[in-house]
Amino acid sequence: MASVMQMFIGKKLTPEEQVKKWRQSVRAQERELDKSMRGIDAEEMKVKRHLKAAAKRNDATSCRILAKEIVTSRKARDRLATSKAQLNSLTMNMQQQLATMKIAGTVQKSTQIMKLVNNLVKLPEISATMQEMGQEMMKAGIIEEMMEDTLEMGDEDEIEAEADEEVNKVLFELTDGMLGEAPAGVGAAFEQEKEKEKESKAAEDDFAARLSALRE
Missing domain, CATH: 1.20.120 (Four Helix Bundle (Hemerythrin (Met), subunit A))
Known part of the structure; x- marks a missing residue:
């Protein structure tokens, strides 16, 4: 020792x-x-x-x-x-x-x-x-000579495209879909939800119209 x-x-x-x-x-x-x-x-x-x-x-x-x-x-x-x-x-x-x-x-x-x-x-x-x-x-004696800092740079266009995608996700997330784009797979679900809301609203309006007609 x-x-x-x-x-x-x-x-x-x-x-x-x-x-x-x-x-x-x-x-x-x-x-x-x-x-x-x-x-x-x-x-x-x-x-x-x-x-x-x-x-x-x-x-x-x-x-x-x-x-x-x-x-x-x-x-x-x-x-x-x-x-x-x-x-x-x-x-x-x-x-x-x-x-x-x-x-x-x-x-x-x-x-x-x-x-x-x-x-x-x-x-x-x-x-x-x-x-x-x-x-x-x-x-x-635990480690050998420390390595030089070799930060690898990726393709700039690919990095920029990834950054834009992230920005669009944040915009979509924080503006309830008003701005930006949804992540893959989320956009379709978001649109389906909006369609359901529209259908529900239309059904409510139709029911209200028929109820009003019966009262006349």
């Missing part, structure tokens, strides 16, 4: 203490992500109110701009939620690594931990902390 402890150069921590320190740091980052997500949710509620008000004014241009804001905020929130799940996975992997150290008495590299750290470094909100943690893990 002494050989393991010697790998934590300059830290003067046992493996248990080092993992505990990392876990505390991860929990702190999770709290930061929770705070950011709550802020995004609160802002989205405000934008929704503005969009519905614009729809009542028949201001389609403002509605579309606001719908784009909602799409952007939802993507940002999804990104944070994914990162929080990865932080949780990182904690579990560190615990497994610690258990392995206790049994084998040596450090074993973990490709899963390295993958998670490299993914989390790309998140601006926690990048600095994850870079520091990654450097410590490299010194401890």
